[in-house]
C-alpha cells in the first residue's frame with residue numbers, strides 16, 4: 001500500500017509540473033507514458049534479485065589484482081554498464097574482505113557527479129560483482145600517456161575536478177588513500193570521476209623502519225661504493241620516456257605503483273584526509289612535468305624518495321612551470337601540518353593557480369579533451385586485454401577458502417545492493433529537466449534496496465591492511481590488521 005501511495009504521489013507531482021509547463025498534448029502524453037514505463041521497470045527491479053545471469057559480459061576493459069572489469073549489457077533492458085568482478089577466494093586469501101565492503105559502501109552512499117555511480121552489487125559462489133555506470137572516455141593514466149604533458153589550462157580542468165571528487169568523498173568521511181591517474185575515469189564528455197574505492201594493491205613497506213628511509217640510504221642521492229651515482233641522472237625527456245615504458249607494467253603489477261602515496265601513509269604514522277591532497281599534488285606534477293615527482297626505477301626507491309621529499313622534490317627547468325603551479329604543488333607535497341587542504345578543500349580552491357575557475361560550473365563546462373566515443377559499446381579508449389580461459393582454477397575451488405564460499409557467504413554479507421534510480425533515467429529529454437525543477441528533495445524516488453544485514457554492515461567501522469579506502473574514524477595504521485604479512 002505504501003509503494004502504491006508513493007507511486008500516486010509521483011504521478012501527482014508529474015501531472016502538476018506538466019500543467020505548469022508549456023508542453024504540447026503529444027509531449028504531455030509521451031511523458032506520462034514514459035512515467036508509467038519507468039514505474040513498471042522500477043517495480044520489476046524492486047522484485048527482482050539481480051545476478052550475473054542478468055548481464056551479458058562483453059569486452060574486457062580493465063584487469064586488477066583481484067579480478068577484471070568488462071562492459072556488459074543488461075539483458076532485460078539492453079542498458080550497458082561496467083561490471084567489476086572480484087574473486088572471493090582472492091579477497092579472503094589477501095585479507096581484503098573489509099575493503100571490498102568499504103568500496104561497495106562508499107559507492108552506494110555517495111551520490112555525486114564526481115564519483116562513478118553504482119547500479120547494483122551482488123555475489124555468487126565464486127565472485128563479487130559491482131555493476132557501475134560505464135565511463136567510455138578511458139582513464140587519466142591512458143590520457144597522460146598519450147599526451148606526455150598537459151598545458152596548465154588543461155591540467156587546471158582535471159586537477160579542479162579531482163579537487164571536487166576528493167572533497168565529495170571527504171564530506172562523507174571517507175579517505176581514499178590511493179588516488180592515482182588509473183582511478184580517475186573520463187565520461188563520454190571528458191568529465192572526470194573517481195573510482196576504485198577499495199582494492200588497492202598493497203605495497204608492503206610495513207617491514208621498513210623510518211631509518212630505512214633516511215637520506216643516507218636513499219637511492220637517488222646515494223653513491224655506489226665506486227663513487228658512481230646509484231641512480232642515473234636523466235634529463236626530463238629521458239625520465240619521461242623511462243616512465244612511460246614502465247607505466248603500464250607498474251599499473252598491472254601486483255604491488256601497484258606507490259608514486260602518489262603520501263609519506264605519512266607509507267610510514268604508517270597515522271594519517272587523515274590530507275593524504276589525498278598529497279596525491280593530488282603528485283598527479284598535478286605528473287600532468288605538467290610528464291612523470292610523477294618521485295619516480296624511480298624501483299618502487300621501494302620511490303617510497304624512499306617520497307619519505308625524503310624535501311631532498312627529492314625538484315621542478316625540471318625544461319618543464320617551465322608557472323610560479324603559481326610550483327607554489328601549489330609545493331603546498332600539497334609537504335608536511336601534513338603545512339599541507340593545503342588540511343582545513344578543507346576551500347584552502348586549495350582559493351589558491352592563485354585556480355584564479356578564474358568557476359567551481360560551481362566546472363562539471364557543466366566543456367572538458368579539456370572530448371574523448372572519441374562512437375557508440376555505447378565503444379572501448380577504443382581502453383587497453384586491449386587478451387581473453388584467457390575463463391575457467392576458475394581448481395585451486396580456488398578446492399583450497400582452504402572453498403568451504404567459506406557461497407552466495408550466502410557470511411564473509412560477504414551485506415554486499416548485495418540495488419540502486420533503482422540510476423536505471424538510465426536521464427535518457428528521455430524532458431524528464432531530467434522536470435526532475436531538476438521539482439521542489440522535492442534531490443533524489444525523491446531513490447530506493448536503495450539493501451538486504452537487511454547490509455544496513456548494519458554499511459555502518460560498521462572498516463579495518464584492513466595497507467593502503468585502502470577507510471572511513472576516517474579508523475585512525476592509526478599501527479592498529480590495522482596487516483593481513484598481507
Ligand SMILES: Nc1ncnc2c1ncn2[C@@H]1O[C@H](COP(=O)(O)OP(=O)(O)OP(=O)(O)O)[C@@H](O)[C@H]1O
Nearest residue numbers: 062064065069082132133134135139182196199200
Ligand atoms: N565504471 C567504469 N567505467 C569504465 N572503465 C572502468 C570502470 N571501472 C573500472 N574501469 C577500468 O578498469 C580499470 C581497473 O578498474 P579498478 O581500478 O576499479 O579495478 P581493480 O581491480 O580494483 O584495480 P586495481 O588493481 O588498480 O585496484 C580502471 O583503471 C579502468 O580503466
